Amino acid sequence: MNLMCRRCRIVNLMTLILFLVSWYHNLLTVSSDTPPDIKTGAALTIVQNEENDDGDGEVTVEENGDGDIEQEPPELFKPSKDWKTVKQGQAVPQGLHVRLNLETGEREAKLVEGYHGFERIKSKDNGGSLFSEKTKFTQEELKKALRDFSGMDLREEEEYSKNAEEVKKKFRSYKELKEDFVKINMDIKTEGEIITEMVKQLNKPDITAKDKLQVLSELEYLLHQIDNAVLFSDLGGLELAIKALNDTDSDIKAEATMVLGSALQSNPKVQVLALQTSAMQMFLSLITEESSVAQRSKALFALSSLIRQFPVAQKKFLDFGGLTALASLFHRSGMEKLQVKAVTLLNDLLQEQQSFQVLANLNDPKQKEKLQQYEEVHLEAALQEKGFCDLLPPLLFLPDHDSREKILHAMRTLGSPCHSYFNKAQSILLQLQSEYQKLADEEVAESDKYFTSMLNSVKAVISSLNLKEEL
Structure with a gap:
């Protein structure tokens, strides 16, 4: 390694010397005259120092014995303002x-x-030169410059070696990074592998309540993806989550409900599998009997995920007394938000059924079969029978606009079967019309017409009631 460094230094010195010789020769050719202390016949030579074998050469300037050489400089072009x-x-x-x-x-x-x-700029005749800076150097100046360059190279090399050692200390080698990557890669698992491992943990008889709650919490996040939810169901995860609904720990019960709701949401395959279990009965039981409002809300979410876009499940919902369970929410104080959620779900189911009856392609066997299934779900008549026509108007007294908006939409959907019941709410409807008229008049920006939209909804309900009254 030392030998190679010495050779590199010698090569660098030789290159530098050749450059300086060429430069020096060019200076001689363009200078107007030569100072007495400069010998134009001088040559640069590297003399090996025999007493020192470290490879460093001594730079000397030797005379070639030819004496001074006078060289005529080129004629200087004298410029003017014209070409x-x-x-x-x-x-x-x-x-x-x-x-x-x-x-x-x-x-x-x-x-x-x-x-x-x-x-x-002066001409040669006037003793001037083409160059304003000094362009002639003595032998001693050249020797000093070469010695400085040589010492500079050694210092730079030492500094580079020192910096290289510092860099090595700060950063790990490629081999070390590669080993760390292998270790990390060994610990990476796919979501499918994670779900499989979690189902195994839930199935352990000695799993602690803390571990079970942790597993259910992580599953609730993963099961929003359809493929993950299908895998969870295929592994028997639905049965394990339904079993957890009977747990004495309220937190585990609530988390298991959310796991089921996430797995069922917009996932037809999981909906079909869940309908074959006791999931619906468990959801209805929680809605009716659970004292916690939060737990009832989670159970309503899971029930909604099970029966949406699934007419067979909607029929079972009616058969299992689903409307009775939802109506029980209206007989307790402090359940206003849950009541609005229940009305929103029922309104969505009615609109879903009505839209499919209009848009269904009867030439498609599957759609034709699904249409027949919807026709067996007599939801509108069941709502009237269970007293929901009387339960909606009082919710218009709620102070928040969002709840009022949802109730108004439901009243428009149920305007025909519940006409006589809604007609009794004319006073509150007229009061809302006056309130939203004032708020709409204060709206300035065209992009913000929320209260104008609310005013139109109130007017639409009043108009439909008056129209049916005239008929």
């Missing part, structure tokens, strides 16, 4: 406009307008 032809062999100072005359084929040059730097 002048540059004769062959003339030296053109820097900073001039230079062009090639296409007609004559000759080079022409002139002074840059407003530039006075060339007034200081």
Whole structure:
């Protein structure tokens, strides 16, 4: 390694010496005269120091014995403000406009307008020079420059070695990084592998309540993806989650409900599998009997995920007394938010059924079969029978606009079967119309017309009631 470094230094020195020799020779050719202390016949030589074998050479300047050599400098082109032809062999100072005359084929040059730097340039006859800076060097100056360059190279090499060691200390080697990556890669698991492992943990008889709650919490996040929920069901996860609904720990019961709701949401395959279990009965039981409002809300979410876009499940919902369970929410105080959620679900189911009856393609066997299934779900009549027509108007007294909006939408959907019941709410409807008229008048921006929309909803309900009254 040391030998290679020495060779590199020698090569660098030789390159530098050749550059300086060439530079020095060029200076001699363009200088107007030669100072007495400069020998034009001098040569640069590297002399090996026999007493030191470390490879460093001593730089000397030797005389070649030819004496001084007088060399005629090139003629200087004298510029003016006008274009002048540059004769062959003339030296053109820097900073001039230079062009090639296409007609004559000759080079022409002139002074840059407003530039006075060339007034200081003197011709050879006046003892001047083309260069303003010193362009001649003595032997001692050259020797000193070469020694400085040599010492500079050694210092830079030492500094580079020191910096390299510091870099090695700060950063790990490629081999170390590769080993760490292998370790990390070994610990990476797919979501499918994670779900499989979690189902195994839930199935352990000795799992602690803390671990079970942690597993259910992580599953609730993963099962929003359809493929993950299907895998969870195929592994028997539905039965394990339904079993957890009977747990004495309220937190585990609530988390298991959310797991089922996430797995069922917009997932037909899981909905079909869940309908074959006791999931619906468990959800209805929680809605009816659970004392916690939060737990009832989670159970309503899970029930909604099970029966949406699934007419067979909607029929079972009616058969299992689902409307009775939802109506029980209206007989307890402090359940207003849950009541609005229940009304929203029922309104969505009615609109879902009505939309499919209009848009169904009877030439498609599957859609035709699904249409027949919807026709067996007599939801509108069941709502009237279970007293929901009386339960809706009082919710218009709720102070928040969002709840009112949802109730107004439901009243428009149920306007026909519940006409006589809603007609009794004309006073509250007129009161809302006056309130939203004032709020709509205060709206300025065209992009913000929320209260105008609310006003139109109130007017639509009143109009439908008056129209049916006239008929």
